[in-house]
Amino acid sequence: MSVTALSFPLSSSAFPFSSITFKRFKSLKPPNATSQQVSLDSSPPNENQSPSQPSNKTGVIVVGAGLAGLAAATRLQAENIPFVLLEASDAVGGRVRTDFVDGFTLDRGFQIFITAYPEARKLLDYDALDLQRFYSGAQVFYGGRFHTVADPLRHFTDALQSLTNPIGTVIDKLLIALTRIRVLSQSDYELLTANEVKTIELLRGIGFSESILDRFFRPFFGGIFFDRELETTSRLFDFVFRCLALGDNTLPKNGISAIPEQLAAKLNPSSIMLNSRVISIDYQSEQGIAVSLESGESLRSDLGVILAIEEFEAANILAGKMVTQAKSPVRSTVCLYFSVDGDKVPVKDPVLFLNGLGRGIVNNMFFATNVAPSYAPPGKALVSVSLIGMYDGVADEDLVERVVKELSDWFGKAAVGPWRFLRMYRIGFAQPDQCPPTDLMKDPRVKPGLYTCGDYMTSATFDGALVSGRRAAEALLKDRATVKV
Numbered sequence: 515m516s517v518t519a520l521s522f523p524l525s526s527s528a529f530p531f532s533s534i535t536f537k538r539f540k541s542l543k544p545p546n547a548t549s550q551q552v553s554l555d556s557s558p559p560n561e562n563q564s565p566s567q568p569s570n571k572t573g574v575i576v577v578g579a580g581l582a583g584l585a586a587a588t589r590l591q592a593e594n595i596p597f598v599l600l601e602a603s604d605a606v607g608g609r610v611r612t613d614f615v616d617g618f619t620l621d622r623g624f625q626i627f628i629t630a631y632p633e634a635r636k637l638l639d640y641d642a643l644d645l646q647r648f649y650s651g652a653q654v655f656y657g658g659r660f661h662t663v664a665d666p667l668r669h670f671t672d673a674l675q676s677l678t679n680p681i682g683t684v685i686d687k688l689l690i691a692l693t694r695i696r697v698l699s700q701s702d703y704e705l706l707t708a709n710e711v712k713t714i715e716l717l718r719g720i721g722f723s724e725s726i727l728d729r730f731f732r733p734f735f736g737g738i739f740f741d742r743e744l745e746t747t748s749r750l751f752d753f754v755f756r757c758l759a760l761g762d763n764t765l766p767k768n769g770i771s772a773i774p775e776q777l778a779a780k781l782n783p784s785s786i787m788l789n790s791r792v793i794s795i796d797y798q799s800e801q802g803i804a805v806s807l808e809s810g811e812s813l814r815s816d817l818g819v820i821l822a823i824e825e826f827e828a829a830n831i832l833a834g835k836m837v838t839q840a841k842s843p844v845r846s847t848v849c850l851y852f853s854v855d856g857d858k859v860p861v862k863d864p865v866l867f868l869n870g871l872g873r874g875i876v877n878n879m880f881f882a883t884n885v886a887p888s889y890a891p892p893g894k895a896l897v898s899v900s901l902i903g904m905y906d907g908v909a910d911e912d913l914v915e916r917v918v919k920e921l922s923d924w925f926g927k928a929a930v931g932p933w934r935f936l937r938m939y940r941i942g943f944a945q946p947d948q949c950p951p952t953d954l955m956k957d958p959r960v961k962p963g964l965y966t967c968g969d970y971m972t973s974a975t976f977d978g979a980l981v982s983g984r985r986a987a988e989a990l991l992k993d994r995a996t997v998k999v
């Protein structure tokens with residue numbers, strides 16, 4: 515699409531600003547929220563117990579109901595092990611949440627679900643998620659127009675036509691095919707444990723030109739890792755590249771939160787305690803591990819505790835007893851949503867648009883309703899725009915204005931002018947830093963009976979979080995000699 519240059523009067527009063535900052539999940543807790551009580555006590559009440567002693571004895575305590583905690587609980591439930599899942603916020607999902615606002619489905623940040631994620635395939639019912647597919651490729655804005663990058667196996671003609679476009683050389687496009695063959699010839703385990711370098715070093719080593727690095731790899735994989743410098747480990751690049759080669763990029767019809775909600779729906783509902791923030795853990799006691807909640811309640815577990823919380827939270831709760839400390843800086847992003855009348859959307863394709871210019875603040879965007887029409891009420895369309903980083907020093911109004919200005923260059927001012935700003939998500943912690951050196955197969959055992967899991971233990975993906983949760987549960991089961999794993 516060529517760019518037209520019309521002037522667009524931008525008035526800040528046109529935008530009903532609303533912004534949510536998710537630096538700490540504490541902000542999600544409703545003011546008067548109380549814990550839902552569970553009935554999982556595995557021992558009779560002890561009349562001699564002093565009031566200061568933990569009273570509620572339960573099976574396994576899983577802390578954190580993100581994908582890792584849900585996967586751990588799923589594994590425990592499969593073995594009929596009683597558990598309680600404690601979640602600080604008001605719903606399950608952790609970083610994978612969706613808000614439903616005036617008929618719009620707003621995922622908390624741009625998230626895509628790749629169908630080839632190996633652990634997810636085992637755990638999720640894809641049909642029930644009603645996955646809506648993206649085009650396998652992207653449209654790159656460069657030199658005043660869009661250029662197609664297409665997967666030759668799925669869109670052969672598009673790929674052929676794009677061979678000579680300025681996004682990369684013909685050799686670059688052949689190198690993409692060779693990279694595909696390389697990652698498909700290795701197992702996930704081999705890729706995740708291979709010798710590692712930064713992704714940018716891997717790509718330069720393969721021989722990719724600077725033009726394809728800047729115009730395609732930085733916005734595309736930079737958007738996945740929230741890291742335009744591509745300093746993230748080559749292990750993660752190879753794993754994600756393999757999944758992209760084998761599967762589709764999708765969105766669940768009812769929003770990305772349908773994924774954790776599907777897992778939670780299979781768990782015993784009385785085992786899940788929302789609005790239950792754990793503030794400390796006493797694991798020195800002979801009588802099992804005691805978990806203290808912000809509410810003042812205490813739980814004791816004789817089977818074990820699995821901490822399925824972010825690494826920095828785990829480090830706080832374990833008060834320096836963890837072997838590793840979170841690397842910094844963590845990866846951040848800003849996601850802005852706009853609405854527009856359905857018939858005013860400039861393109862109809864379910865495709866991701868990338869910024870190939872090497873300047874500007876927009877990294878990628880898409881018309882969410884082109885992928886999943888259910889993301890907006892009838893007659894309306896939803897636009898999703900992603901930036902990398904937090905833009906801490908920039909006011910919401912200024913960010914919206916800059917985004918609208920940039921995208922007016924992409925699609926024309928006449929097309930972008932009618933967009934109405936809906937909401938902004940500034941996500942301080944989107945992913946952990948996974949630059950080399952990494953260990954994507956971390957041992958979940960802190961000590962017998964105490965385990966950690968989360969995306970920082972494996973790959974910082976939905977799949978990595980799910981794998982880590984299962985592994986933590988299996989380590990516990992093995993230590994308790996409950997099952998052979």
Ligand SMILES: Cc1cc2nc3c(=O)[nH]c(=O)nc-3n(C[C@H](O)[C@H](O)[C@H](O)COP(=O)(O)OP(=O)(O)OC[C@H]3O[C@@H](n4cnc5c(N)ncnc54)[C@H](O)[C@@H]3O)c2cc1C
Pocket residue numbers: 539577578579580581582583600601602603606607608609610622623624625626627790791792793822823824827847941943944945967968969970973974975976977979
């Ligand atoms: C904007 C964004 C986009 C992303 N895009 C993708 C993508 O496209 N594809 C992909 O594969 N991955 C993506 N990811 C990464 C993916 O979402 C994460 O890797 C994964 O969800 C992490 O799950 P987790 O269970 O390890 O952690 P979390 O989801 O962070 O779960 C931790 C849970 O623990 C709870 N908790 C914390 N402290 C306590 C406490 N003291 N007591 C009780 N509960 C506590 C939290 O409230 C939270 O629910 C994205 C992430 C973000 C934020």
